[in-house]
Amino acid sequence: MKKSNLKFGYEVNLATSFYCSLCTTCNSKISRENNKFGKEIKKEKDIIKSEVNQVTELQLHISIKNGKEILPSILVNWSFNDIKYNDLSTKIEQLVSEHIGLIFSNEYFLAYKGSSEVGAKTLLDNEITFEEFLKNYKRYISNNKKVMIIVTMKDKKKDKKK
Structure with missing residues (x-):
C-alpha cells in the first residue's frame, strides 16, 4: 500500500489507523505475498537454528x-x-x-x-x-x-x- 500511495500520489496518511476494502484480486495478491514472506522468514530461522544446535x-x-x-x-x-x-x-x-x-x-x-x-x-x-x-x-x-x-x-x- 505504501508503494502505491507514493507511486500514484494518493496522499493517504498511513501513519494513522484506517480501514480499507480491497478487491478480491488485490487482497489475494497481498495475502500470497505475506504468506511467501512468512515462509521465507521461517526457512531462515530453521537454517540458523539447525546450524546453532549441534548434536550433543x-x-x-x-x-x-x-x-x-x-x-x-x-x-x-x-x-x-x-x-x-x-x-x-x-x-x-x-x-x-x-x-x-x-x-x-x-x-x-x-x-x-x-x-x-x-x-x-x-x-x-x-x-x-x-x-x-x-x-x-x-x-x-x-x-x-x-x-x-x-x-x-x-x-x-x-x-x-x-
Whole structure:
C-alpha cells in the first residue's frame, strides 16, 4: 500500500489507523505475498537454528548381530560435549562387550540407518562417515524418526581361512 500511495500520489496518511476494502484480486495478491514472506522468514530461522544446535545427545537403538543370532535392540541416550567418532565407537564397544562378552573394534562392523528404512545400511567406520552420520542423524530426528546402529560381528570362521 505504501508503494502505491507514493507511486500514484494518493496522499493517504498511513501513519494513522484506517480501514480499507480491497478487491478480491488485490487482497489475494497481498495475502500470497505475506504468506511467501512468512515462509521465507521461517526457512531462515530453521537454517540458523539447525546450524546453532549441534548434536550433543544421541538417542540410538543398537542392534547386535552375532552370526545368525540377532539380539533385541538396546535403547541408549548418550550425552557428549564434543562428539567424535572415537567416543561413539568406544561407547558402542563397551555396550556390546557387556552383552556378548569382551570384543575389540576389529571384530565387528558398525553401520547405521533410520529404523523404519528398508534396504542397505551405511557403514560407520571413520571420521568422514561419522560426519555424514551426524548430518543424517539431525535429519532423521527433525523428521521424528529413530536412528539404529547395527553392530555386526565378523565371522571368525572366514577370518581363520584367510
